[in-house]
Amino acid sequence: MDDRTYTAEATPGETVTVAGWVHEIRDLGGIAFLILRDTTGRIQVKFEKDEMDDELVEMGLGVSRESVVAVTGDVKEEPRAPTDVEVVPESVEVLSRADTELPLDPTGKVDAELSTRLDNRTLDLRREAGQAIFSIRSEVQAAVREAFREADATEINTPKIVATGTEGGTELFPITYFGREAFMNQSPQLFKQLIAGSNLERVFEIGPIFRAEEHNTPRHLNEATSIDFEGAFCDHNDAMDVCESVVVAAYEAVAENCAEELDALGLDEFEVPDTPFPRISYEEAIERINATGELDEQLVWGDDLPTEGEKALGNDVGGHYFITDWPAEIKPFYIMDHDDDETLSTGFDMMHPRMELVSGGQREHRREELIAGFEAQGLDPEAFEYYTKMFKYGMPPHAGWGLGAERLIMTMLDLDNIREAVLFPRDRQRLSP
Ligand code: ATP
Ligand code: AMO
DSSP states (O other): OOOOOOGGGOOTTOEEEEEEEEEEEEEOSSEEEEEEEETTEEEEEEEETTTSOHHHHHHHHSSOTTOEEEEEEEEEEOTTSTTSEEEEEEEEEEEEOOOSSOSSOTTSSSOOOHHHHHHTHHHHTTSHHHHHHHHHHHHHHHHHHHHHHHTTOEEOOOOSEESOOSSOGGGOOEEEETTEEEEEOSOSHHHHHHHHTSTTOEEEEEEEEEOOOSSOOTTOOSEEEEEEEEEETOOHHHHHHHHHHHHHHHHHHHHHHOHHHHHHTTOTTOOOOOSSOOEEEHHHHHHHHHHHTOSSSOOOTTOOOOHHHHHHHHHHHOSOEEEESOBGGGSOTTBOEETTEEEEEOOEEEEETTEEEEEEEEBOOOHHHHHHHHHHTTOOGGGGHHHHGGGGSOOOOEEEEEEEHHHHHHHHTTOSOGGGGOSSOOOSSOOOO
8 A cells, every 4th residue: 555655755757646634625716726635744736627537626626624535646846836846636546535524623723622632633633733742752752762772771661550659659540450459550660670670780661650640730640651760870960960861862852853843833942951950959949949939938948849939940040950959758768868967868850940850869779778768658568578678689779760751742842731742641531532
């Protein structure tokens, strides 16, 4: 079937078969045009009614918008055509007819609600801007994989049906697993640590995470994609270096390879973030947030940063940055504290001015301290025996982080809603498609 020529590659002088969707039909009377669209662009097909076979004209112009057609004909140079070339058809075959009523307008001329677009993603991603987001997402994932390989990390895949949660009990989705209680995985956290302790040493994963978030927000999903790194013999500073290089590599690849997509999204001023990302301590962060006067109540040591606080600091810093040295009490059990001050953790977040993108830190690799951490967090160490056991057999110092892929795309492309960056988002209302 695919001996067709992409519309973008149809060259004057050739006889080609182009196939795609009927984007538009423009009937000017004696002459009419069918604009045919495929993944590479569009091409004009010219029908001169008096000079062409009636059946051919009827076939080409009688078809509804968004029907799928194959057109065979000669490619001619034509300066008046939108792409400077047109096809003079010899035959038109209708491969699939579309209803005349469409739930949304794939030319993008008529705006549709986000929910209508998400219910009709096939049509929605026939719009240039829709297609552009997911072409860029693919470019980002390829660049991230390449950057990890350059950092000597091996790609792994860890289970998504698990026995225990790690990131807070209220966000777990319970399932029944052959009569036993199980959960959808919130983070590959414990598995990636277990493998950093193997001879693979440095690992990464790009995979789904599941969180029963309490509210619908524009930046939370119930199924998200996490980009995770874990490296043996790394400390939190090394982990931040890898994080910065992966994020910058993603931006660079998009700047280099996605000019058309950025144009379709109206992002002509796309910029790769400046490096190094500033590393601001939690203490400095709350001081700076308080100094902006944006919050009704002043933050004190030990507070989590509220959304308005993150935004105020983001505006103040003006680019990507890290927040380091968090209070130990608000970071999870697996994060190591500083040797010289147990109230301070090596945990860090990496922030875009609009929101948090990454959490990470150096991990507690000393078994006794790890178990004490479980207890302090109200978790039963017995339930995590599969994990703590391996800390008896030579667990090296290690560090890592997790980056939300959709938040990366959302902030990179200045999208209002995280759902724009997912083909079929899962939120409290959406379970299909
Ligand atoms: P995590 O570190 O797992 O992402 P989080 O969801 O609290 O935890 P963020 O997503 O970065 O972290 O959110 C930071 C801030 O956003 C929180 O401190 C809180 O003020 C606000 N926030 C988080 N979750 C929600 C939610 N479901 N609904 C509304 N606001 C939220
Ligand atoms: P954390 O829970 O902060 O850390 O998650 C890491 C990053 O994943 C993204 N993220 C989400 N994106 C969309 N919707 C959600 N519901 C959602 N939840 C999380 C965010 C967030 O910054 N185990 C640690 C990571 C580590 O230390 O290696 C963890 O999961 O971008």
